[in-house]
Amino acid sequence: MSKSLDRLTLLATFARIAERGSISAAARDLGLSQASASRQLADLERRLGVQLIQRTTHSLSLTEAGRDCLAEARILTEGWDALVERYADEDSAIQGRLKVVAPVALGQLHLAEAALQFQKAHPGVAIGWILQDGAIRFAETGCDLWVKIGSVPDDSLVVRPLGRVERLIVAAPGLLNGRHVETPADLDDIPCAALEPFEAGSIPLIRKKRAGKKRKQVTVAGQIALTTNNIFAGRKAARLGIGYAVMPRWLVQRDLDSGVLVDVLPDWRAPSLMINAAFLPARRQTRRLKLFLGHMAETIAAISGVEGV
Structure with missing residues (x-):
């Protein structure tokens, strides 16, 4: 040697x-x-x-x-x-280790299966699969790929957008109790289950573009019943009628289809969030990373409620 x-x-x-x-x-x-x-x-x-x-x-x-x-x-x-x-x-055959950090809910419900299928197709690659929502220190974590919802706070990394997440206000029908909600102002006295760090108690809403109506943005000051940094807890709170919540469509589509949750303001949406992939500059990319990144891009583009980019 x-x-x-x-x-x-x-x-x-x-x-x-x-x-x-x-x-x-x-x-x-x-x-x-x-x-x-x-x-x-x-x-x-x-x-x-x-x-x-x-x-x-x-x-x-x-x-x-x-x-x-x-x-x-x-x-x-x-x-x-x-x-x-x-x-x-x-x-x-590609070989080596590949450490990936992904968001908890998206990683658990949609991306884990894709990662396992990739490993099955490339058994020479040993995958480290870490689910974490918060920011990481990329170099200290030692990951090859960081899949993050929202902006990536690390200027040393290459950031590639993979998809845009539609987000809407949802609630259990019982919470509304037959109340007619037409505008964001109608939410003022309805409890809110707020997801940090995206909204907390201040929720921006954008009116969808329609004929005869201009695109408009307003901010709702939520009447906070619950604040959480866990999206599963936020969805559970909405389903139990504790408060309305801003949720990504990919997480609540089945609840909407079954009537467990309703789209409270169909003409209004919270600002979309980008699903980003972050990695080291191209001169240090391995073939296994490039192939895995392409696999993740295809997986995310196929998720209901995510718009490909």
Whole structure:
């Protein structure tokens, strides 16, 4: 093994230890003994002249130098993977790890099946599937692809829009109790189950474009009965009649079809949200990432209530 490849091996071992938070777990992933993984970490720290990981009896944590090194290690190892793939036979099977972070509800209900089908078609790819709604530190998380609903707060990433989500105000029929709701102002004294961080207590609504009526935007100050950052809890609150809620059509279409929920203001919609894919710049993309990204784009475009872009 050449010295340059040996250095990449040390960096890859360190990155796996950082991701797993355990030398023994990383060693199992890499097919090494725990002692061998520990020696590789110590060798890397010796070569760099800094401590990368603080070790205690029960846990590991990255030092400041370790956090900086982790970001660089991922760039270098992923760059090597991309270089190997560039000169590989196009017909050869794709291999390697692929870590994906996706939103909880969308990932659980629609994207997980697609990810599993991709892995089944490409068994040489080991997928790490993480569901998380909040913002992440891309470099520290070590993911290859971040599927996020809404804007991506990281200027270092390439962002590709995959679909536009239609959002509407829904409620249980019992909440309205026969009340006629025609305009956003009619919501003023009706309880609201608000989803953070998108609306909280202030809900912008846009009137759909129709003949004879101009496009118009207003803001409704919701009478908050519940605030949650979990979209499943928001839907449950709406179904139980606790309050109306702004929900994506892809999540509530079955409830609308069955009459469990109703579209409260058919002529008005909350601003749509973009489903974005975020990843590192093209020079570090691997073939497995490109193929998986295309697979996700096709999956999202086929979801009811999502407009392709």
